[in-house]
C-alpha cells in the first residue's frame with residue numbers, strides 16, 4: 001500500500017498529463033511558457049484572490065511573502081510550534097527571529113490565546129519588534145484565521161497564511177490561501193495539489209505587492225528590462241512543465257479528488273470512531289479540510305510505536321508528522337523560550353495514516369482494522 005499513491009493518480013490522468021508535457025516539449029518554452037501565466041490565473045480564480053504568483057517551491061513562497069513586506073533583522077515572526085521547519089526557516093533566512101507559539105490540541109493549529117501571550121512576552125522581554133504571524137493550515141485544515149487575525153490586528157502584525165498543506169480547505173465556503181494579508185502554498189508532489197517536482201505559489205489581493213513579488217522572484221528585475229535589477233531578489237520560477245502538469249491536476253482536484261479525500265476521511269472516522277482511546281481529527285463546523293493528512297492521536301508514544309509496528313507488519317505505511325516541535329529542533333535549541341505542552345503532546349502521540357484520493361474502501365477498512373487490532 002502507498003501512503004499517498006501518486007502512481008495510481010498518474011495512471012488515471014496519464015493521457016492528459018502526457019499530452020500536456022508533450023506540448024511543452026514541442027513548444028520548448030521551458031521557462032515562463034504560457035502555461036505558467038494560465039495556471040496562475042486559474043489558481044487565483046479558484047482561491048478567490050486577485051493575484052497568484054507562482055514560484056519554485058513552498059519555502060520560497062513563504063520567504064518571498066515575508067521579503068515583499070520587508071521583514072528582516074530585529075523582527076519577530078510568530079509561528080506555530082507544531083509545523084514543518086520551513087514555516088520558521090523562512091523568517092530565519094531573512095535575519096528575522098521566529099517565535100514559537102503553542103497549538104490548539106484539537107485542531108493542531110495555532111492557538112490564538114497562546115499567540116497573544118507570545119506577542120506580549122516578546123514585547124516585554126526582548127528588543128524584537130513583533131511584525132508578522134504565520135498561521136499554518138496543518139494537515140489540510142485551515143487555521144482559525146478569525147481568532148488569529150484578531151490578535152494580529154491588535155498588534156499590527158502582517159498575517160501570512162501557510163497554506164502549503166491547506167490548498168482546497170475552506171472556512172464558510174471561503175478557500176484556503178485567501179486568508180490573511182498574503183498566503184503561500186506548496187506543490188510538492190505529496191501535497192493536496194502536487195506537481196512532479198518542486199513548485200509553489202503566493203496569493204495576494206494587493207497589486208503593488210504582486211508586482212514586487214514578480215520582481216523579487218526574478219532577481220529583483222524591473223518589469224520593463226530584465227537586466228535592470230532594482231533590488232536583490234532570488235531566482236524562484238515554476239517550470240513550464242510543472243505548470244502544465246498542475247493544470248491537469250487542478251482540474252482533477254476540482255472535479256473529483258477533493259471530494260474523494262473527504263470520502264476517505266469519512267470512512268476512516270466511521271471505522272475508527274468506536275474506539276475511544278483514539279482521538280480522530282477534528283473538522284470544526286463551517287470548516288472543510290483538504291486532508292493533506294489523516295492524523296490520529298494515540299494515548300502515548302508507546303502505543304503509537306505498537307500501532308506503527310502492527311501497521312508495518314501488514315504492509316501499511318504510516319508517518320509521524322511531526323516527531324518534535326520546532327522548539328526541539330537542533331537548529332533552534334537554546335533560542336526558543338516559552339512552553340508548548342500541546343505541541344509536545346502532539347509530537348509524542350500523532351500518527352498519520354495512508355490518505356489519497358484513489359484509496360478504495362477495502363484499503364481504508366484494512367488500515368482501520370489493523371489499527372484497531374492494537375486495542
Ligand SMILES: Cc1ncc(COP(=O)(O)O)c(C=O)c1O
Pocket residue numbers: 057058059060083084086087136162164165185186187188198199200
Ligand atoms: C506547512 C508547510 N510549510 C511549508 C512547506 C514548504 O514547502 P516546500 O517543500 O514546497 O518548500 C511545507 C512542505 O512540506 C509544509 O508542509
